Amino acid sequence: MTLDKVDTPVVETLAIVGVGLIGSSLALAAKEAEAVKTVRLFDASGDVRKRATELELGDVSDTLEGAVAGADLVMICTPVGVIGQAAGACGPHLKSGAVVSDVGSVKASALKDMLGISREDVFIVPGHPIAGTEQSGPDAGFSTLFDGRWCILTPASSKDEAYEQAVETLSRFWKAIGSTVEVMTPERHDLVLAITSHLPHLIAFNIVATAADMEQVTEGEVVKYSAGGFRDFTRIAASDPTMWRDVFLNNKDAVLETLGRFTEDLAALQRAIRWADGDALFDLFTRARGIRQSIIEAGQDTAAPDFGRSTDED
């Protein structure tokens, strides 16, 4: 499956900083859709730069400056925790009028970090493609990762027309590689994602670790009978540890709020089990099933696994 080509490139030069799953997929997508004329890439790791060259992702630069100077659109695709560092390093080299964005799973902190660029003549528009797999690194990328997915943009509140144009340009870029764009404030994004993504991942990590710690049951047995419900959780829990550490460190408030709700509800469930309240259990399970139906009806249910497409045929 490939992306349709757009009639005219959205911008001339795209610079990608950080060539992991997302960065490499962006490069492949932009090329395949002909959304840009030139793709330039930089990664802090020499090994990754070498691999990016071998994979023919674009023009790989040995310096950050070489990648971002003159670029119309700069996409910072580093872990959330180093966005500030990457943005600060880019800052002096950006051309006037450049649009700077990112792909991190937390937006309020990303906006704050990117504002460290301190240039009045560039446009900072944070973004977050709701797509990914548990894989990491440049080899994991593929061009259709964002196709049919949502991309949330969280511009700063600004009535400046030039800034709105920049948001529009970024929006057209994401559409060119197959995404549907939604705009909201960084705070709303962080709350919605806390529920739909961050909390589920936290729970998955926790359940996998809890199971591994139960001494009465061997890891062997847990692994063997994992098809019973456990296996889906392990797939989510196989996500990149660096990325997720940074998510929780940078979306603390929203995560703690949703986690508080979750544990209150879980205590009520635990109580219902202890007191053998079959009706309460039945009602809850029926309600949960209904929500599943809503997802199917909304067309958000596809053959692809949870957060995009898994490249390991799982």
Add this chain to the structure above:
Amino acid sequence: MTLDKVDTPVVETLAIVGVGLIGSSLALAAKEAEAVKTVRLFDASGDVRKRATELELGDVSDTLEGAVAGADLVMICTPVGVIGQAAGACGPHLKSGAVVSDVGSVKASALKDMLGISREDVFIVPGHPIAGTEQSGPDAGFSTLFDGRWCILTPASSKDEAYEQAVETLSRFWKAIGSTVEVMTPERHDLVLAITSHLPHLIAFNIVATAADMEQVTEGEVVKYSAGGFRDFTRIAASDPTMWRDVFLNNKDAVLETLGRFTEDLAALQRAIRWADGDALFDLFTRARGIRQSIIEAGQDTAAPDFGRSTDED
């Protein structure tokens, strides 16, 4: 994909009591593999009996007695909560030497319930195929549901040679329809499944309900961005409410034990987030990823979703 045929039928007549996903799949599997000569079915619901006839699952009887009288192997495939009732109703009609088993997700209570048969001349061997989908009802069944899956048998502790033969017969039946058989005590089964299946399902139910209750975020937003991690949970939470209510009511102790562990670990995780302990988070996530690797290496990771095969292409 179809099952291989066995050289000789394992038994002559199989009776299936309860024609849901598992019951109908058993009928189709037994027929396709030629594991038995005759399949008889009964369900308490007239509509289900009618559908079973239309689906040509086997000889559908309008009475329980008509299905089980003279059967060599009787598989009780009702929800866990009515196993006792079904077993008691079968009891007087069973032929001497019949093997009686079940497919429920909890085994200590199933054994206790089936012992209500009170016949010294039949052999009660509880079983649990680790397979299933979120679908329910006779139309959901398919012949390869158990193929390549584990089936756990939990015989009563008995050194009687005739009983051991019965366990062997049941074991050969499951192998004939593609499963690998494992034998353990009912108590061990219930603990292992509490961790690998019951707790994951409980957590999934809870997270779906928690998300739906957060007033600051609309159900529409939760549904829309569900690809972020939430969607896999909703699939698990779409499981049959009756079945799961009965599981939690009948495996209370093991579930409460694992739930206690889970919440203790979750509180530690919550604390690490509040205190921004990045190292603790990173270590936990790295460990969880390692467990995923064990599952892949054990070959328990397949293209099929969590608990078997989903028939809705999800």
